[in-house]
Each structure stands twice: as structure tokens, then as C-alpha cells.
Amino acid sequence: MSRHVLEASNVDSGYGEVQVLDDLNLHLDDEEIVCLIGPNGAGKSTVLKTVFGLLSPWTGSVTLRGEEIGGVDPADLVRMGVGYVPQVDNVFGSLSIDENLRMGGVARESGLDDVIGRLYERFPILDEKRGAKARTLSGGQRQVLAFSRALVMEPDVLLIDEPSAGLAPSIVEDVFRNVQTVNELGTSILMVEQNAREGLAISDRGYVLDQGTVAYEGRARSLLDNPEVSQLYLGGADYE
Amino acid sequence: MVQLAQLLVNGLVFSSIIILGAIGLSLVYSIADFANFAHGDLMTAGAFGALVAAGVLGGDPPTLFGVTLPSLPIPGADIVLFELPLALYVGILVGMAFAALVAVVTQRFIYEPLDAGSIELLITSIGVALGYRAIVQLGFGSGQRTYEIERTGRIEWLQDLLGIAVTPRDVIILGLTAVLVIGLHTLLQYTTLGRKMRATADNADLARVSGIRTGEVILAMWVIGGALAAAGGVFLGLDTLVRPRMGFDILLVVFAAVILGGIGSVYGAMLGGLVIGMAHELTPAIPFVSVEYSSAVAFILMVVILLVRPKGIMGEVT
Numbered sequence: 001m002s003r004h005v006l007e008a009s010n011v012d013s014g015y016g017e018v019q020v021l022d023d024l025n026l027h028l029d030d031e032e033i034v035c036l037i038g039p040n041g042a043g044k045s046t047v048l049k050t051v052f053g054l055l056s057p058w059t060g061s062v063t064l065r066g067e068e069i070g071g072v073d074p075a076d077l078v079r080m081g082v083g084y085v086p087q088v089d090n091v092f093g094s095l096s097i098d099e100n101l102r103m104g105g106v107a108r109e110s111g112l113d114d115v116i117g118r119l120y121e122r123f124p125i126l127d128e129k130r131g132a133k134a135r136t137l138s139g140g141q142r143q144v145l146a147f148s149r150a151l152v153m154e155p156d157v158l159l160i161d162e163p164s165a166g167l168a169p170s171i172v173e174d175v176f177r178n179v180q181t182v183n184e185l186g187t188s189i190l191m192v193e194q195n196a197r198e199g200l201a202i203s204d205r206g207y208v209l210d211q212g213t214v215a216y217e218g219r220a221r222s223l224l225d226n227p228e229v230s231q232l233y234l235g236g237a238d239y240e
Numbered sequence: 241m242v243q244l245a246q247l248l249v250n251g252l253v254f255s256s257i258i259i260l261g262a263i264g265l266s267l268v269y270s271i272a273d274f275a276n277f278a279h280g281d282l283m284t285a286g287a288f289g290a291l292v293a294a295g296v297l298g299g300d301p302p303t304l305f306g307v308t309l310p311s312l313p314i315p316g317a318d319i320v321l322f323e324l325p326l327a328l329y330v331g332i333l334v335g336m337a338f339a340a341l342v343a344v345v346t347q348r349f350i351y352e353p354l355d356a357g358s359i360e361l362l363i364t365s366i367g368v369a370l371g372y373r374a375i376v377q378l379g380f381g382s383g384q385r386t387y388e389i390e391r392t393g394r395i396e397w398l399q400d401l402l403g404i405a406v407t408p409r410d411v412i413i414l415g416l417t418a419v420l421v422i423g424l425h426t427l428l429q430y431t432t433l434g435r436k437m438r439a440t441a442d443n444a445d446l447a448r449v450s451g452i453r454t455g456e457v458i459l460a461m462w463v464i465g466g467a468l469a470a471a472g473g474v475f476l477g478l479d480t481l482v483r484p485r486m487g488f489d490i491l492l493v494v495f496a497a498v499i500l501g502g503i504g505s506v507y508g509a510m511l512g513g514l515v516i517g518m519a520h521e522l523t524p525a526i527p528f529v530s531v532e533y534s535s536a537v538a539f540i541l542m543v544v545i546l547l548v549r550p551k552g553i554m555g556e557v558t
């Protein structure tokens with residue numbers, strides 16, 4: 001049996017009666033960055049929510065290093081080394097920056113101040129504003145805080161939903177660089193991205209999701225080079 | 241001038257009671273996400289809990305469900321501090337613990353298993369309110385009681401100095417309310433539990449995603465809300481009478497305070513309680529308006545403020 005870090009097998013899932021995911025299969029291996037792309041409404045966010053226990057899979061299984069985690073409470077997954085940065089509402093607006101980071105580390109048994117100190121060194125903007133309410137941050141700063149909040153647990157696996165959404169191109173580069181750095185420090189990353197080309201460019205592998213199921217998968221490079229994928233999902237024009 | 245100062249003191253006493261009720265109601269709203277119509281009757285439960293405990297521990301046990309309870313006087317039960325015997329101070333703590341327990345049990349066995357939306361929970365809470373009240377009436381009858389403490393009258397030197405009548409009881413109500421409010425503020429701002437409570441109120445999903453056990457936070461919130469409601473109930477009983485309907489009758493005013501302060505904002509609830517309580521007691525100072533219109537004046541003030549600030553005084557601020 002394969003020992004992927006994270007694996008979803010034959011997963012159906014959705015909201016109430018409405019099915020969104022249909023026989024979804026994907027996996028994440030150690031050290032990888034895997035990028036999930038696809039049109040709006042394809043179910044990308046739903047994949048992350050189902051993996052992270054915010055939704056329970058209707059059928060199929062979700063495993064973490066071989067152990068079933070389908071429907072396991074997010075608060076437990078955090079303690080199992082999985083982190084998640086939601087697409088929207090991903091900071092506590094009425095709490096200060098410092099409090100946001102502390103909330104990110106409630107499940108830590110030790111070293112909270114150290115790890116927050118290191119995050120402040122890495123992201124001086126958070127340090128400067130540590131007493132300010134999170135809702136006063138700009139979009140880019142908010143994204144950095146959301147990302148850092150998840151990093152306080154030093155997760156082995158990180159799920160990130162559209163980290164670059166709504167950000168200026170100059171900031172998008174920073175965001176992707178941060179994702180890469182975290183990955184180099186040993187965290188496997190499953191990332192949803194609308195900026196498909198840029199997302200794939202920093203990824204090892206990719207999945208194209210369409211109508212709740214995987215339409216294409218492969219090395220990130222080969223997806224970028226695939227004319228059909230390019231035509232249908234990457235906006236076509238850039239394909240050389 | 242003196243008369244106004246007198247009304248201000250009365251207003252502060254009444255505000256204290258409203259504030260203690262409003263905090264819990266607001267906490268439930270912000271963290272458990274529904275308007276709890278049983279909150280007034282939780283105040284009643286706390287008031288009766290304190291009555292029973294003070295009786296048993298003071299050597300003058302009441303009759304409950306037709307059974308006279310045992311007398312277990314604590315040492316020094318009769319020592320009087322500011323008009324109240326030690327047994328009643330302990331009774332207040334027991335009443336707070338009792339109401340907290342009632343709130344937690346209700347959450348665990350009724351609200352939580354229902355796993356319903358805000359409207360369903362609101363309707364359920366009306367049933368819960370009737371349930372609490374029925375139990376109190378079965379246990380104590382529907383008559384009114386008091387904590388059986390003799391009023392020692394106004395504090396002489398304050399009367400001489402300022403010309404206003406302040407009773408030791410007023411001082412106790414104001415002092416203990418201040419302690420409780422400052423304690424809550426400290427908890428919310430400077431402890432991990434308090435931060436978790438604020439985080440859960442802000443965004444419950446993100447709280448879970450961050451690893452916060454929100455179920456535990458919600459129980460803690462019920463403990464705090466229930467305990468403060470009980471304190472408010474006891475103070476209401478000290479100020480007026482201990483009756484099975486006491487909490488229900490004051491619930492509308494408590495709701496007004498919460499709405500005025502900005503639904504779901506704890507600090508707003510405190511401010512709303514102050515404003516509504518003051519308006520209520522200052523009514524006699526308004527020319528041509530008699531004291532029967534106190535509640536009406538409080539509600540009119542609420543409506544006027546909401547016209548200016550539709551989300552309440554602290555809405556979208558905390």
C-alpha cells in the first residue's frame with residue numbers, strides 16, 4: 001500500500017443535499033507542492049474543506065499517512081500536523097495580530113513564543129503592527145497573517161486556498177515565494193490557485209478539477225505544456 | 241440637584257442588574273448564535289439557588305417541594321458585612337455556581353444535541369424558559385419571597401455629606417458588579433480562555449481550523465453567562481423581591497440593553513445596560529412623565545439610538 005502523506009480516494013462530498021465532489025482522487029507526497037486548478041465553482045475549495053474535516057466525505061476515504069481522517073474534527077487535525085488557510089475570512093478581524101498568531105498556536109504544547117518570534121523576524125510587517133486589529137490590515141498583509149497563523153503550528157501538511165486571490169501582481173510574487181520557503185523547510189503543500197500558471201510554476205505536480213472531479217493530472221511542467229489544458233484552463237493565449 | 245444625584249444612584253443599581261443579565265445574553269448571542277429567551281429565568285434560578293443556599297447555610301432552611309431542607313449552618317454564618325450575613329455571600333456564590341450548572345446542563349442535553357439553527361434554538365429557549373419557571377414554581381410555590389434581611393437604612397455619613405440616600409445594599413450591588421465586570425474584562429482580554437472566546441465569537445469556523453476546541457469554549461461561555469445572570473438575579477431579589485417571574489419580567493429590558501449595545505458585543509451590552517438602566521430610573525426626573533413609564537422611556541431611548549446607530553452603540557466595533 002502506498003504511503004502518501006495525504007490521499008483522497010473515490011470521494012463524494014457536498015453541502016446538504018447538493019453534491020459537489022464526484023469520485024475525487026488525489027494525493028500529496030512528502031516534500032511536494034501540489035497545485036489544484038480549475039474553473040470557478042469546480043469544487044476546489046470543497047476539496048480542501050472535505051480533507052480538513054469542515055465537510056465529511058459522503059463516500060470514499062481521506063487518509064493522512066494511511067490513517068483515515070474523513071470527518072475528523074479540524075481541531076484534531078491541527079494536532080495531527082495538518083494546517084489550513086481558508087480562502088476568505090481567514091483572520092480574526094477583531095483580534096490583534098499578536099492574538100491571531102497566539103490563536104494559531106493554541107494546540108502547541110511548548111515553544112509558542114519562540115515560533116511567533118521567528119515569524120515576526122520573517123514578516124516584519126506583522127511585528128510592526130502586532131498590537132493592531134487584524135481587520136486594519138491590507139489584503140496582502142492579511143494574507144501574510146493568515147498564512148503565519150497556520151504556520152505557528154509548524155504543520156507537516158498545509159492546505160492553502162487561493163493565497164493570491166485579489167492581490168496586486170507584485171504581492172502575488174511574495175506570496176508564492178513564501179509558499180516555496182515553507183515547503184523548503186519541510187512542509188508538504190496542497191494549494192488551490194486561480195493564477196494557474198504562476199501556481200503551477202512553483203509546484204511539483206498539479207490537478208485540474210472540473211465539475212467536482214479530476215479532469216487532468218500530472219507533473220506541473222507537463223500540465224503547463226499540455227495544449228488542451230492550456231486551451232481550456234490556462235486561458236490559452238500564453239501557450240507557446 | 242440632590243434629587244438627580246439620588247436618581248443616578250438608583251439608576252446605577254438598576255443598571256448593575258441589567259448589565260449582569262445583558263453580558264450573558266450577549267455572550268450566548270455572539271458565541272452560540274441565538275437569542276436565549278431562557279436567560280431571564282436563568283437569573284431567577286440563580287436568585288432561588290442563592291436563597292436556598294443562604295437558608296441552609298444560615299441555619300434557617302427553606303421548604304423545597306414540600307420538604308424542609310436540613311440546616312447546615314457554616315461557622316460565622318451570622319456575621320454581617322454591609323447589611324448582608326456571611327451565609328448570603330456564600331449563598332450568592334452557590335447561586336452563581338447553580339445557574340452555571342443549569343446553563344451547562346441545558347446546553348449539553350438540549351441545545352447541543354438539537355444541532356439546530358438560530359431560529360429553532362430561539363424557540364427551544366422559550367420552552368426551556370417555561371421549564372425553568374415551572375420547576376421553580378413547583379419547588380417554591382408562586383408566591384414572593386425575600387432574602388429576609390433587615391434593611392438597616394441609609395448610610396448616615398453619605399446622607400449628611402451629599403444628602404442622598406445610599407443603602408449598604410446599594411453599595412454591595414455596585415461593588416460586586418464592578419468586581420464581576422472587571423473580572424470578566426480581565427478574563428476576556430488577558431487570558432487564553434478569553435482570547436479563545438473572542439476568537440470563537442469572531443469566526444467559529446476559523447477558531448476550529450486554528451485548533452480551538454469550540455465546544456469547550458461554548459461551555460465556558462455558558463458557565464460565565466449563567467454565573468453572571470445569577471448574580472444579577474440575586475441583586476434584583478435584594479433590590480426588590482424574589483419571585484418565580486422576576487427574571488422573565490426583566491428579560492425585555494435586558495434584551496433592550498443587548499440590542500442597544502450592539503448585538504453580540506459584550507462591551508456594548510455593558511454600555512447598553514448602563515444606558516437602559518439609567519433611562520429607566522431617571523424617568524421620574526423628566527417633567528410630566530410619571531414613574532410608570534420607566535420601561536417605555538427606556539425603550540423609546542433604545543429606538544432613538546438605533547435610528548442613529550442601527551447596529552447599536554458598539555455594533556461592528558468590538
Ligand SMILES: Nc1ncnc2c1ncn2[C@@H]1O[C@H](COP(=O)(O)OP(=O)(O)O)[C@@H](O)[C@H]1O
Nearest residue numbers: 015018020038039040041042043044045046047
Ligand atoms: N457553503 C456552501 N453551501 C452550498 N453550496 C456551496 C457552498 N460553498 C460552495 N458551494 C457550491 O459548491 C460548488 C463548488 O464551490 P467551491 O468548492 O467553492 O468552488 P471553487 O473553490 O472551485 O471555486 C459551487 O457550485 C458552489 O456554489
Ligand SMILES: [Mg+2]
Nearest residue numbers: 044045046087
Ligand atoms: Mg474556492
